[in-house]
Amino acid sequence: MLIDVHAHFYHAAAPRADWRERNASRLAAGRKIGVTMHVASILGSWGRTSPIYFPSPPDVEVGNTALLALQREHPDVVRGYVTVNPNYTSHARAEIARCLGAGMVGIKLAASRRATDPLLDPICELAREQGVPVLHHVWQHRRRDWPGQEASDGAELAALAARHPQVRFILAHIGGGGDWEHSLAAVRATPNVYVDLSGSGVDGGMLEACFAAVGVERLLWGTDLTMDTGWAKLRYLERLLPPGELEMLQWKNAARIFPRGAFPAD
């Protein structure tokens, strides 16, 4: 088993004319790599009618609905995170109820509102009630505000996780650009934060630092936008870890933090 906890798909209402090819490429590469489950999100209209990281409520619905359709089309290999914009609290809570009820298995918080903001609390409360993890977009050491997103960094995610100790949080794409050493130090002592290894970054020493900071039991394998780098990290880890520990980050840790029955072998 190999669970990719950080995947994305596109849809017809997104700006890309090649959305079908990109989706097909992800599934084809997944077969080659051995991915047995893509746990994915769609961020609204991907910028077509509202910003990627500040999706409007209608775009949130369109994206989530498209992902539900993909999940129905590929029930053996696709699961969904419900994407929400916490600035629209009622809508976000209703969308979570709708999409989890339709079979999604987690919540995706991108960068519409800082992780330290109380507006995230009602979302996290729902995550606790429903027993689903929250995948939180993270800018590894945000030294300033970046255009197009209200990004959070590891320290801010740790603060959110401390407020909600019964919720499992996934720190997104440790290899996704930014100072991953800062993030690892920030979440080291926060046991309900898991680190996803996705992102285009394949820095020498990064994987060893992840183990040293949070241990293999808090690591999750993923790809995000670059499956080649995800596969590279997996191949590196195959040489580094004994089989039992490798299985933990390949799928056992994911199976533990997602709801029971989320994946076929559960």
Added chain:
Amino acid sequence: MRIDVNAFVGGYPYRRVPGTSPDGLLRAMARTGIDEAWVSHLPSLFWRQPMEGNAWLYDIVTHEPRLKPVPALHPGVSGWERALGEAVDRGAPAGRCDPMYYGLDPAGPEMRVLAAACGAAHLPLMMAVRLEDGRQRHPNDKAAELPAAAVRALIRSDEDLRLLITHADRGFIEEVHFGSTPDEAARLWWDVSWIWGPPEDQLALLLATIGRDRFVFGTGQPLRIPEASMAKLDLLELEPQQRAGIESENARAGLLR
């Protein structure tokens, strides 16, 4: 045969990196099936006199035939012509210059003189666009990335110059390739280390639009794990001879002649 044209030895000043010794590099090469690596001396990239690292580089490759030296050439420092001559005499596959780290105008008069000298000496010139993702660099690591415009200017500046550009992404490569004449573009080689694979499939696209003969295998190790470049190729649908071109033959035919 697999040649990594983009490897380093020696420590990095901005973060802890394992495997920076020659032995560490050789272990990583064995792990990933890399037969030969073209190596640069990483610490001296940040020195005022980068060419002072060349002696150490030549010394380590003397003891290890799987490593080929890519010595530093700083055209703003006295003695660079001698360093270039030594590179040729020692059979170096390329010389390297990183003008943004050296504090040089990347398309200025010193670089143009170096370009002409490399062209006349039939020594390919290697330049890195970047070493790390710009979002993660140390606060004091402020050298700008190599501009695509500088690569276009240099390849136009001397008709015998051959450039090997590492750590370039799709946009950079397309901008230089399609901003050059076919004759100019035929003297440019790109390593695959920074080009995205699926689902964006940017490497597959570039191989189709720019041509497989323009690409060579490179990793950027040990700053990056070499498995990444291996995975990119394994995710492509390549015939064995097409893959061999990228992994070794393009470098042999285009850069080692």
